[in-house]
Amino acid sequence: MSTSFYSGYITGSVDASVVVDFADAALLTPLLPENTELAPVEVAPPGKHPIYWSFNFHQKNVGTPIPGLFLNYSEFAFVIPSVRMIGGKGELFGYPVVLYLNSWLGILGGRIIWQLNKRHATCKVEEDLLRRSLRMETRLTGTFENDGSSAPAAGNTAFEKVKPWLNQPLLTVGWLGYRQSEFIMDFQNALIQPQQGEITTQHLLPGFSEQRIPFQSLRDDYTGGFSFQVPWKLMLPKRIG
DSSP states (O other), X not given: OOOXXXXXXXXXXXXXXXXXXXXXXXXXXXXXXXXXXXXXXXXXXXXXXXXXXXXXXXXXXXXXXXXXXXXXXXXEEEEEEEEEETTSOOOOEEEEEEEEESOHXXXXXXXXXXXXXXXXXXXXXXXOSSEEEEEETTTEEEEEEEOSOOEESTTOHHHHHXXXXXXXXXXXEETTEEEEEOEEEOOTTOEEEEEEEEEEESSOSTTSSSOEEEEOBOOTTSOEEEEEEEEEEEEOOEEOO
């Protein structure tokens, strides 16, 4: 008996709220692995670089190497897109600086197989029809409120602008060296729900701790919040180059 893992990938589905923003490049550079750098982003304001905060309220039916074993958990990821290798071929990657989740098995697999910087955190989810929040204990809280009607991802001009950042391969580094993994989210039938709200951080990352960050719903200026529910596929990692 085999699973998709032995075909080179795992699958799952995610119900996520995401906030896209620009941050000071000087704060992001120290968070990058050695031999990598921020690639120029034409639409970024001077001295800024894009980031996204991904509050994955529900990661559902996440595959594992064990046939029949699937995981369900909540997760947060802080990602810097448009990162490249110094002296490399110019490929752009999304660098997941840190991921917090409430599944020890998810952490184990993410660290050993994908070299992702996954860490454990107690999670608290509160949600109703219009408003929801995800709290990663001692780290941060994201609070989201629907702002207007949802619309198909296809043809949503504001979403189409930030979608390439979400689709960049994930860059990881560890004892097996620098590797990349394709993280493919299927937006073909997805609805994008504009959301506004606030992120409050406690002990997160240098330059991003003890902050209150209000945000508006996703706009054409590449910033803002939104939610979606999509199936995904995560390919097994491969060496860069």
